[in-house]
Amino acid sequence: MEFYVNNEKLDIVLEDEKTVGDVLKSFEAECEKNNATTINITLNGKNIGAEEFDNIFTEPLKDDTKLELVIVTQDEILSSFQNQKEECRELSNLLQELPVKLQAGKDKEATILISKLADFIEKFCHTATLSALFADIYKKLSIDGKNVNEFFQDFSQILNDFEQAIASKDTVLMGDLAEYEISPRLLSIAKTIEEL
Secondary structure: EEEEOOOOOOEEEEEEEEEEHHHHHHHHHHHOOOOOEEEEEEOOOEEOOOHHHHHHHOOOOOOEEEEEEEEHHHHHHHHHHHHHHHHHHHHHHHHHOOOHHHHOHHHHHHHHHHHHHHHHHHHHHHHHHHHHHOOHHHHEEEEEEHHHHHHHHHHHHHHHHHHHHHHOOOOOHHHHHHHHHHHHHHHHHHHHHHHH
């Protein structure tokens, strides 16, 4: 059997494990001891979705069985959040300057900034989603007194308005939303990250 974790081949010694499920159970027990969890399973080159999990659990191990797992640790989640904290603050400051950039006709700089904002939100949401696998972190992920889902329900509407303002080239609304709505919320995210 070939066993990979995060693309690294591990030499494992099977004890009483006879099925893929036995290996996964043993591995998950080790993960729990190390504040880690599995986020993706590939068996013999096929990505296994949640609905197929029960089917592979009873599959017997063979010499040519190839099991690839992607894991994430609690420390990696916290580290990822910490890396995002400075980016968040920087974006917040830059968004304060967006109205001036737009008035000065610096559309290219404004476009780059908007792209950075979209990338940041995507990264943060991905990390927040993974943090749900670790209850201790997820419970602390309260932004402006709201859990992360409630916060983003409100924030999404503002981002949608911002997107529409971009599409209609309404630079006044873009500037107002950036300065008075988006920038303060980014500071709130940074504050929450700091307290994790």
